[in-house]
Amino acid sequence: MKIAISSEGADLKARVGHRFGISPYLIIADLGAGNFEAVASPGSLGQQGTGVQTIVLAISKDVQTVLTGYCSPAARRHLEANGIEIFTGLSGTVGEVLESYKKGEIQKVEVAKIEHEPEKRIGNMGILIDAMRRSCNQFASMLPIFLGVVMLIGLLNTFVSRQFLASLFSGNPVLDTFLGAFFGSILAGNAINSYVIGGELLRYGISLFSVTALIITWVTVGLVQLPAEIAAFGRRFALLRNGICFLLSIPIAIITVVVVNLVIR
Amino acid sequence: MSSVNKENVKELKGKKAPARMFIFPACVLVIYGMLFTIDPNKALMALKTSIHLLFTIAQPLVFVFVIMLVFNLFVKPAQIVRLFGKGVRIKGIVLSVVAGIISMGPIYAWYPLLKNLKEKGSGTCPIAIFLYSRAVKPFFLPVMIACFGWAYVVILTVLTVFASIAMGCFMSILMNEK
Numbered sequence: 001m002k003i004a005i006s007s008e009g010a011d012l013k014a015r016v017g018h019r020f021g022i023s024p025y026l027i028i029a030d031l032g033a034g035n036f037e038a039v040a041s042p043g044s045l046g047q048q049g050t051g052v053q054t055i056v057l058a059i060s061k062d063v064q065t066v067l068t069g070y071c072s073p074a075a076r077r078h079l080e081a082n083g084i085e086i087f088t089g090l091s092g093t094v095g096e097v098l099e100s101y102k103k104g105e106i107q108k109v110e111v112a113k114i115e116h117e118p119e120k121r122i123g124n125m126g127i128l129i130d131a132m133r134r135s136c137n138q139f140a141s142m143l144p145i146f147l148g149v150v151m152l153i154g155l156l157n158t159f160v161s162r163q164f165l166a167s168l169f170s171g172n173p174v175l176d177t178f179l180g181a182f183f184g185s186i187l188a189g190n191a192i193n194s195y196v197i198g199g200e201l202l203r204y205g206i207s208l209f210s211v212t213a214l215i216i217t218w219v220t221v222g223l224v225q226l227p228a229e230i231a232a233f234g235r236r237f238a239l240l241r242n243g244i245c246f247l248l249s250i251p252i253a254i255i256t257v258v259v260v261n262l263v264i265r
Numbered sequence: 266m267s268s269v270n271k272e273n274v275k276e277l278k279g280k281k282a283p284a285r286m287f288i289f290p291a292c293v294l295v296i297y298g299m300l301f302t303i304d305p306n307k308a309l310m311a312l313k314t315s316i317h318l319l320f321t322i323a324q325p326l327v328f329v330f331v332i333m334l335v336f337n338l339f340v341k342p343a344q345i346v347r348l349f350g351k352g353v354r355i356k357g358i359v360l361s362v363v364a365g366i367i368s369m370g371p372i373y374a375w376y377p378l379l380k381n382l383k384e385k386g387s388g389t390c391p392i393a394i395f396l397y398s399r400a401v402k403p404f405f406l407p408v409m410i411a412c413f414g415w416a417y418v419v420i421l422t423v424l425t426v427f428a429s430i431a432m433g434c435f436m437s438i439l440m441n442e443k
Contacts, residue, residue: 060382127338128338130337131334131337131338132334132337134337135330135333135334135337138333138337138369139329139330139333141286144286144287144289144290145286145289145290147290147319148289148290148292148293150315150318150319150322151290151293151294151297151311151312151315152293153314153315153318154311154312154313154314154315154316154318155293155296155297155300155311155315157311157314158307158308158310158311158314159300159307159311191400191402191405192329192402192405192408195405195408195409195412195413196318196322196408196412198412198413199411199412199413200318202413208417212421215421216400216421216425219399219400219402220396220397220399220400222372225372228376229376231376232376232379232380233376233379233380233383233392236440237389237436237440240436240439240440241393241396241432241436244432244435244436244439245397245432248428248431248432252421252424252425252428255424256417256420256421256424259420260416260417260420263416263420264416
């Protein structure tokens with residue numbers, strides 16, 4: 001049986017985290033095997049959506065019980081929907097709380113507490129407000145970069161001549177497609193920015209082959225994220241995946257544009 | 266016996282996005298400020314062009330927000346994890362594509378979870394499919410359509426889905442998986 005304990009540190013001597021979603025670590029204790037693992041919690045970053053990632057992390061670790069100081073109603077709903085028991089109001093060190101749980105001391109107190117918690121059931125309006133809040137956060141998080149891109153396009157439109165930008169591309173569809181794929185690979189960020197940049201490049205006379213390759217590699221190839229991908233999946237996987245994605249973007253761009261031209265004609 | 270997932274720790278440290286996301290627009294504003302002192306007329310023209318572009322994209326952006334809201338209401342990350350990579354047969358492939366398409370947020374936020382799934386026995390194929398099919402962004406489709414038109418978006422989306430499956434197969438073969 002696996003138990004997740006929100007924690008301020010990476011060992012059993014650390015204090016139990018005050019909030020499940022934003023504590024720096026999750027201690028995953030396997031009672032059967034008698035060992036534990038400390039995992040850095042995505043929620044500790046305080047970014048929007050990362051609290052939910054902590055929930056997903058707990059689920060993906062096959063945890064059956066969560067022990068924490070406080071768990072928000074939304075997090076509690078997700079965890080309980082996945083068959084995970086939650087015990088809140090806990091303090092002390094992770095080791096102490098774990099021992100209390102093993103002895104059954106927490107269960108007697110906390111189950112009663114949860115049953116009397118008035119916020120356990122949230123109506124549809126609460127779910128809608130929660131979704132609205134998350135959507136606003138997601139939207140707001142992409143807005144600064146997006147506005148920066150729009151303002152930069154304004155500058156390019158005014159200060160950089162179309163002739164100059166077009167001169168960066170050779171006019172050869174195959175070579176231009178490679179160039180587009182290359183720029184898309186080194187640039188990173190929200191996909192919405194690649195659409196706006198791509199749309200503007202078309203106005204400058206850059207070929208649709210090139211713009212399509214840029215849009216594809218913008219999302220599928222990530223030179224900026226490559227170190228993180230290597231750390232997660234290994235060097236071989238990351239290099240192969242990014243390399244194939246780069247090469248694959250060329251035929252996809254060519255097929256897309258050829259089919260589009262056929263359809264429009 | 267204990268272990269600390271150091272790669273996770275290293276990966277998550279130093280990503281203070283709330284502050285970092287303002288660096289780029291701040292740099293653009295500084296460039297504007299400099300240009301306003303050098304050539305105010307052209308800088309004003311650039312600003313007007315930007316505002317015009319913003320108004321052009323405003324309507325699709327409203328749709329983007331609505332689609333985000335619908336996804337947040339009905340799609341939960343926990344469901345994505347449960348959908349993801351259930352075997353490598355047709356059902357598993359389809360579910361991996363769907364999971365990739367409906368997943369939101371930056372890709373690096375998904376790395377620890379995908380890594381966990383891999384450690385739990387998930388193959389290379391569904392992970393490669395998931396990572397590629399993220400190129401289909403249903404909530405940004407209104408902006409894409411505004412920029413390139415319906416036909417282009419439909420064709421590219423369909424091709425991307427097929428390419429994600431091909432990607433899974435390539436990776437599975439190249440990583441020497443059965």
